[in-house]
Structure formats: C-alpha cells, structure tokens
Amino acid sequence: MPSHAIPTGSVRVARSNNRCRSICFAMSRSSAFDRSLLPDALAEIAILADTHHTRPDDPSTVEFASRKKQAARARHALDLAASLGTDDMVHLGDLIQDYPDGSDFAQSFAKVGKELRQRHPGLKLVAGNHDVGDKPDVRMPTHPTTASGLQVFHRIWGRSWYRFRVGEVAAYVLNTQIMNTTLAANRRQRAWFEKSLGQEKQKRLLLFIHLPLYLSAPDEPDIGHYDNLGEPDRTWLMRLIRRYRFESVFAGHVHYRFFDRIGRTRYATLGSPSFTRPGFGHLFASAAPPERGRDDRAKLGFALLRIHRRGSSLHWIRTEAREPTDPPPEGRRVLTPVSGERARSPLGFTLCHALSSRHEIPLVWPATIRQPIRNDQPLLALAELGTGWIRTSWRDFLDPFQEERLRILKDEGVALVALVDLPEISAFLKNRERILPVVSGIELRLATGETIEPSVARRLGCIGARRRKLTLSPILPGMTVPGKQHPRTRTAWQFDELAPVRAMVTRAGLAVDRWRILAPPDPLPIDGADGVDLAVEFTDNDRANILEASWGLAQVAAGRGRRLSVYPVRDLDRTMDLHHGILDTLCNPRPVFGVLRLLNAILFAPGNGLCPASKLTGTRNGWVLTGTDGTAYRFIQSRTGKRARSRTGRSESKLYDLSGGTVRTISGERAVDTAVDGYFLIVIKNS
Incomplete structure (x- = not known):
C-alpha cells in the first residue's frame, strides 16, 4: 500500500480477500470517472448497501414493477463502483432479495455470491438481515439469525466479523444481526472486537455494520422498531465507538440516507442503488414517490469515501436506477469536491425552511411501532453540492435540535451566517456567548427608515473583535412586481444604491465587511464591488434559474471576495410566490443542482487561472x-x-x-x- 498521497489522475484497484493489496496505474481516457477537480487522497473506499439481487423466476417480483429491475440496477451500481478503481469496496449487507427463511435461499445466496466474487475480487460483505436473518425481536417479519444460517454465510463469504486495513486506516466489520442473541458467535465477536481494539495500533478507525445504531436519537425505542440495533448491545457498541474515537461509522438496511455525529465520529446510514423503502416517504410534504415510495429513483446510489491526511470526505454517487443496458453517458462522469474537501467555495444558500425536521413513520409493516425519523436530505444535499456557506435565522441557534444539525453541517465544512434584524440586536447580543462560537459571520438586516446608532455600532464591535465577519443587508417593502396585486419585499440592494448606505455606516462608526446586493444583468466593475454577496432568487422556471445562478457564479469568479447567495434550498410551492429550489418537495435535485455542483467546482478549482483580474463578457x-x-x-x-x-x-x-x-x-x-x-x-x- 503506498504511504504517499495518490494523485487524482490515478486509479487504485484492490485485489484482496479481507486483506488490502493495491495496484496503481494511470487513468485511461476510457475510465468512467474524471477526478481532475478533486484534491489528492491517501485512499478511497466504495461503499454500497442493500442491492437485493432478484432471481428471474422470483414470484415476488410481481408485487412491484421495480422489483424486476433490482438485479440490473445492482449490477450497474457494482460495476460503476468497481470502475472507480478504489482501494477497497464494501457492501453493507442484504445482497439478495430472498430471505433466509426461504427454501431456495442458500442456493440463491451462493450463486450471487460466486458471481460477485468473480466480477469484484476483494469485495467485502457485511452480514445483513437478508443474508443471515433478522435481529432477535419476535415482532420482526422473518426469523432471527440462527447458528445454521450463519454457517451458510461463513461458508461462502468467510467469518462475518473481521478487520482490514486501508493505508493508515483500520476498518472493522461487525455482524449486527447476531448482537443481543445467545449465539456463541455473538460472544466470540464481542470478545474479538474488544480485544482487537485494545491492541489496535492504528489511530484512524472505521466501522461497517448493517443495522443502524439508531435513526433519530440514541435513546429511541428498539422493541418493534425494524430499523435499529437493540439493547444492550447498542449502548455497548456506541461506548466503544466513543472510547476509541472511530472516525466514521457506516450502516445500511433502511434504503434511505441519514447523517449524524456520535461525539466526533461521523455516523452515516446509506441508501440503496436498487430501491427506496416506502415508509420513509412520510418525511416529505409532497405527494408519494412512485410505487407508494418504493421507487424514488433520484435517491438511489452509493458512497465514495476519500481518506485524506486529516479527516475524510464522503461523496454520494447517484445511479438514478440506471441499468447496464442503458446507453452510457457521452464523456466521463465528473467527481466534484464536497463541502470542506476544498477551502474555496463561495456558493451559499438561504435556509427558508429549517435545516432539518423531525417526523414519524406511521405504524405500518414491517415495524409494530411508530418510528421516529429525521429529514437529513437538505443537509446531505448541501454538502454534496460543495456549499461553502449558508445564512439562517439567529434564533435557529437557540433551538437545541436545529443548533445540533447546524453544528453537524459546520463540521462538514459549511460556514454558518446568522441573520439578525436591527431591532433584535439586543436580544441577539444577550445570547452571543452561545451563538458566536458556532458562526463565522453575522448578517445585520436594516428595514426601510432604520438607521444604525453609534451605540449599536459599539455593541456590535464584539463581533469584529472575535473575527466574525459582519454583512449588511436591507429589508425593502413596497416593491412593485408586474402581475402581483401586492407589493413585494426586496432583501438586497442594487449595486448603485450602496453609496449612501456606506456613508451612513461610516458616520455610525460601524465596520462592515460585506454587502448584500442583487446579481446585476451586466458584469460588475472590478473596482468597488469587492466583498459583496450576490443574491439570486429563483422563480418556478428551472431554465431561468440555471441561467441566473450560472451568471451569478461567473460574476463571483470575476471579482475579489465575492460570494453567491441562492434562495431557496427547497421548493416553496404553497406560498404567494412560487419558487423552485435546488431540491424539489421530495428533496430530490432539480436541474440547477447538477449545474451548480459542476460549475462551482470548475470555476473555483485551485490554479485554474481565474482571479479578480479575470475578464467577464456576455x-x-x-x-x-x-x-x-x-x-x-x-x-x-x-x-x-x-x-x-x-x-x-x-x-x-x-x-x-x-x-x-x-x-x-x-x-x-x-x-x-x-x-x-x-x-x-x-x-x-x-x-
């Protein structure tokens, strides 16, 4: 294994049997992916979950039309993941659609296993409920794991708990399906894991499991809950994760993505490339996704973990239900930096909705209780996009739930800006010890007729003293809009309106670092337009939104210290004005999402020759x-x-x-x- 960083123009291929041995070779033009916009990584791991291969003669395929497509979708995702040439590839369990109670299970499991091991040598498999059996709760839809069922897995894939190494990182695989059981295998796994961690020489640790530890909160109930690890082994495992400071934990099973932190440990539950689970569609204020939520194609995909000298970055590669027979794209798919993977990203968003929200899956099969869940899709999408910063109400930081989610977004590399209206400045400053450590800046909003008194400017001096940038923006009601009965409110100045505002601020003795202005139709001048946030407000026209956002990014690239501020993140479809976001009401990407993702990565890549002296025309x-x-x-x-x-x-x-x-x-x-x-x-x- 190379001890040095592998250039982004290289591909790594793993040839291993629960051991990592890598071969490096230059990327050919026929490679499916382009890494030229990514920073170097020490190692990479492709991570898939819940492929659920089906048999052509499986009678259950008639239940849903998409079930007939699972094998093809899985094959495409596995081949695509293999084409990345990563150091290792991990499958988080549920390899086939058959479950261990079925009479044909052993034969189907062996056949698919043999095929995959031939096509993808070195593939690491985590034991899932469709591989060995359900967790030990009599309320579960199928039988719990048995010693005989476990033997089938071990005969085909080897022991279901093991360790492998990727560069300087030690990765552990555990079998959650035997936890909380009286099986001798559970006792052996538990003793092995504790002993191995006690002797571990690597400081960077990863953990791969099938059942999530939890979905919403560590103390959520487990009896009758289909989608989490039961007690007491949940507490035992989480204690070890904290004690040994695991860098990341990855789980599958739910076919939906969730994201949290266990202390400083990144805890990611991954989606599937084959289908989505119906109940989780209750997260969204929208009509149900296709097939009652089972075929939400935009959410299908797999993950790429890139390990850096400090930390790691997690990419989501969307497969969108593609199959091997679909025509390949013309050109190579471009991988782009996620938030925090690269320092320079001026792309920002306004949170009209709160960053996250809590919900419950109704009492429906396969669970026997209402399951608490959390909508992490906007958070995950912002990180995937390479977002540099977001602006949100300062009161979000007083809500323990929202503050926690915002801190997690910050940990992923997104800077936070708190919005404060001038009349609320006293209330804000009373809470500054709670808010200022979390945010990188404050945006002070002035309504028409409001002025900044010198006393307020002095009180705001604490922000600059703590190296928090201060942005100024307006609230301007009474703006006439064609086709609207009532006037609307504008929340950004025109560029030529800044001069008197700057004079007023100078008289008040307030040090302002940034100004919020509308993205103009013509290129901004190079001089006098430094440190501005260009505001772009989307309409319900996707084509117009793409053009506005792209033009805004181009203007940012042509200036010094500029940023782009896009409104909104998610669709606003039941308000006086219709606004499409980068995500629709199902939190799936709209067309502008992909354009912004790639354009932001290209224009702000290190060493691309663009700087404040760049010339913009058109x-x-x-x-x-x-x-x-x-x-x-x-x-x-x-x-x-x-x-x-x-x-x-x-x-x-x-x-x-x-x-x-x-x-x-x-x-x-x-x-x-x-x-x-x-x-x-x-x-x-x-x-």
Missing part, C-alpha cells in the same frame, strides 16, 4: 470568463432542435456537460456542435 444567456493565463471558460446553452455552436482553440480543450455532469476532451481546433437540450462549459486553453 450576459446570463451566454458568457465568457477569461483567466490571467488566457484560459477561456465559455458558457453556452442549447435547446432541443436548436444547435449551439462554439469554436475551440488549437490546443486541447474540455467540454463539460453541466446538465449531465460529464466531461470529454476535444483535441485541436474545431467547432463544438451541441444539439441536445442542456448547458455546457467549454474550457479552452490558451494556445
């Missing part, structure tokens, strides 16, 4: 950003039936499909001719 419909090294970044859009043409330089250029998330290389001078519906960025190197 409009939101099409623009060119030219770096100091002569590299041109050309944004074009194309509609179905209408061809968009653009000429490249003589040297090698890259064509990014911002909608599809892919890139392909174009060599030599040629005209790029796109006839598909979408948005593209051509990066033309100076020849």
Whole structure:
C-alpha cells in the first residue's frame, strides 16, 4: 500500500480477500470517472448497501414493477463502483432479495455470491438481515439469525466479523444481526472486537455494520422498531465507538440516507442503488414517490469515501436506477469536491425552511411501532453540492435540535451566517456567548427608515473583535412586481444604491465587511464591488434559474471576495410566490443542482487561472470568463432542435456537460456542435 498521497489522475484497484493489496496505474481516457477537480487522497473506499439481487423466476417480483429491475440496477451500481478503481469496496449487507427463511435461499445466496466474487475480487460483505436473518425481536417479519444460517454465510463469504486495513486506516466489520442473541458467535465477536481494539495500533478507525445504531436519537425505542440495533448491545457498541474515537461509522438496511455525529465520529446510514423503502416517504410534504415510495429513483446510489491526511470526505454517487443496458453517458462522469474537501467555495444558500425536521413513520409493516425519523436530505444535499456557506435565522441557534444539525453541517465544512434584524440586536447580543462560537459571520438586516446608532455600532464591535465577519443587508417593502396585486419585499440592494448606505455606516462608526446586493444583468466593475454577496432568487422556471445562478457564479469568479447567495434550498410551492429550489418537495435535485455542483467546482478549482483580474463578457444567456493565463471558460446553452455552436482553440480543450455532469476532451481546433437540450462549459486553453 503506498504511504504517499495518490494523485487524482490515478486509479487504485484492490485485489484482496479481507486483506488490502493495491495496484496503481494511470487513468485511461476510457475510465468512467474524471477526478481532475478533486484534491489528492491517501485512499478511497466504495461503499454500497442493500442491492437485493432478484432471481428471474422470483414470484415476488410481481408485487412491484421495480422489483424486476433490482438485479440490473445492482449490477450497474457494482460495476460503476468497481470502475472507480478504489482501494477497497464494501457492501453493507442484504445482497439478495430472498430471505433466509426461504427454501431456495442458500442456493440463491451462493450463486450471487460466486458471481460477485468473480466480477469484484476483494469485495467485502457485511452480514445483513437478508443474508443471515433478522435481529432477535419476535415482532420482526422473518426469523432471527440462527447458528445454521450463519454457517451458510461463513461458508461462502468467510467469518462475518473481521478487520482490514486501508493505508493508515483500520476498518472493522461487525455482524449486527447476531448482537443481543445467545449465539456463541455473538460472544466470540464481542470478545474479538474488544480485544482487537485494545491492541489496535492504528489511530484512524472505521466501522461497517448493517443495522443502524439508531435513526433519530440514541435513546429511541428498539422493541418493534425494524430499523435499529437493540439493547444492550447498542449502548455497548456506541461506548466503544466513543472510547476509541472511530472516525466514521457506516450502516445500511433502511434504503434511505441519514447523517449524524456520535461525539466526533461521523455516523452515516446509506441508501440503496436498487430501491427506496416506502415508509420513509412520510418525511416529505409532497405527494408519494412512485410505487407508494418504493421507487424514488433520484435517491438511489452509493458512497465514495476519500481518506485524506486529516479527516475524510464522503461523496454520494447517484445511479438514478440506471441499468447496464442503458446507453452510457457521452464523456466521463465528473467527481466534484464536497463541502470542506476544498477551502474555496463561495456558493451559499438561504435556509427558508429549517435545516432539518423531525417526523414519524406511521405504524405500518414491517415495524409494530411508530418510528421516529429525521429529514437529513437538505443537509446531505448541501454538502454534496460543495456549499461553502449558508445564512439562517439567529434564533435557529437557540433551538437545541436545529443548533445540533447546524453544528453537524459546520463540521462538514459549511460556514454558518446568522441573520439578525436591527431591532433584535439586543436580544441577539444577550445570547452571543452561545451563538458566536458556532458562526463565522453575522448578517445585520436594516428595514426601510432604520438607521444604525453609534451605540449599536459599539455593541456590535464584539463581533469584529472575535473575527466574525459582519454583512449588511436591507429589508425593502413596497416593491412593485408586474402581475402581483401586492407589493413585494426586496432583501438586497442594487449595486448603485450602496453609496449612501456606506456613508451612513461610516458616520455610525460601524465596520462592515460585506454587502448584500442583487446579481446585476451586466458584469460588475472590478473596482468597488469587492466583498459583496450576490443574491439570486429563483422563480418556478428551472431554465431561468440555471441561467441566473450560472451568471451569478461567473460574476463571483470575476471579482475579489465575492460570494453567491441562492434562495431557496427547497421548493416553496404553497406560498404567494412560487419558487423552485435546488431540491424539489421530495428533496430530490432539480436541474440547477447538477449545474451548480459542476460549475462551482470548475470555476473555483485551485490554479485554474481565474482571479479578480479575470475578464467577464456576455450576459446570463451566454458568457465568457477569461483567466490571467488566457484560459477561456465559455458558457453556452442549447435547446432541443436548436444547435449551439462554439469554436475551440488549437490546443486541447474540455467540454463539460453541466446538465449531465460529464466531461470529454476535444483535441485541436474545431467547432463544438451541441444539439441536445442542456448547458455546457467549454474550457479552452490558451494556445
């Protein structure tokens, strides 16, 4: 195993049998993924969960149409994960749809296991309930794990608890299905784990399990709960996780993503590439997803864990129910940095909804109680997007639940800005010891007619003294909007309205670091527009939203200290004004999500030649950003039936499909001719 960082232009292939042995080789152009926008990593692990391979003759496939597609979806996801060339690949359990009570289980399990071990040598499998049996609760839908059922697994896959090493990281796999049982295997696993941790020489530890420790809270009930580990072994395991300071814990089983922290340990429950579980659709204020929530395709995928010298980053690779027979994308899929993986990301959002919310799955099969759950989809999406910062009400930090979720988002690399209206400044300052340690900045909002008195400016001095940036923004009611009966309220200045505001602030003796302005239709001047947050407010037109957000990012890239502030994160569809977000009402990505993800990664990649002296020309419909090294970044859009043409330089250029998330290389001078519906960025190197 190489002890040095492996460049992002390399691929790692694991050839192991519960041991890690890696081979490094240069990435070929036929590789399915492009890593050029990612920082280096010491090692990588692909993590899948709950593939549920089905047999062609399985009668249960008639229950749901999507069940017939599970095997193909699983095969595509596994092949895609293998094409990443990671150091290891881990499957978090539930390999097949058959369950251990079935008469054909052993044969099906052995057949799929043999096929996967041939196609993916070194694949690590975690024992799940569809692999060995349910947890020991008589309320569960199938029988608990037995010694004979466990033998089937051990004969095919080897012992169900083991350790493997990835670089300087020690990874442990445990069998949650035998916990809280009287099986001798449980006693052996428990003794082995405690002894191994006591002798562990590696300081960085990972844990892979099938059953989640919990979904909503560590003290949630487990009797009749289908989706968590029971007591007393839950408490035993969590105590060891805290004691030995595991870096990350990964679980599967629920086919939905959840995210939490156990102390400083990242605790991620992963989704499935095959199907979603119906009950969890009750998280959303929307109509049910297809097949009563079982076929929410936008949520399907698998994870990529990238291990760095300090910490790690977790990527979600969406498979969207694709199958091996589907035509491959034109070009390579581009992997982009998640929040915190790269220091420079000016992309920000306004939280109109609270970051998270708590719900219950109704009392429905397969559980026999109402199961408490939490909506972590917005938090996960913001991190996936590479978000740099968010702005939210200062009162969110007084709510213990919201404060906890915001702290977790901060731990993932997203800076927090607290919004405070001027009349509430005294109440805010009374709570500053609670809020200021969490936030990186304060945004003070002034309504029409309000002025900042010198006494307020002095009291706000504590913010600057603690190195918290102060942003100023307006609340301007009475703005006439065509087609609306009532005037609307604007929450950003026009750029040419800043001069008198700055004069007022200077008279008050207040030190302001940033100003919130509307993203203008024309390029901002290089001088006088430093330190501004460009506000983009989405409408219900996805195409217009993409153009506005892309233009805003281009203006940010062309200036010094600028940031983009997008409103909202999630759809607002039952209000006076319709606003699409980056997520719809099911918290699935809208088209602008993918465009922002890729464009943000490209424009703010280290060493790309863009700086405050970069030249921006054009409009939101099409623009060119030219770096100091002569590299041109050309944004074009194309509609179905209408061809968009653009000429490249003589040297090698890259064509990014911002909608599809892919890139392909174009060599030599040629005209790029796109006839598909979408948005593209051509990066033309100076020849």
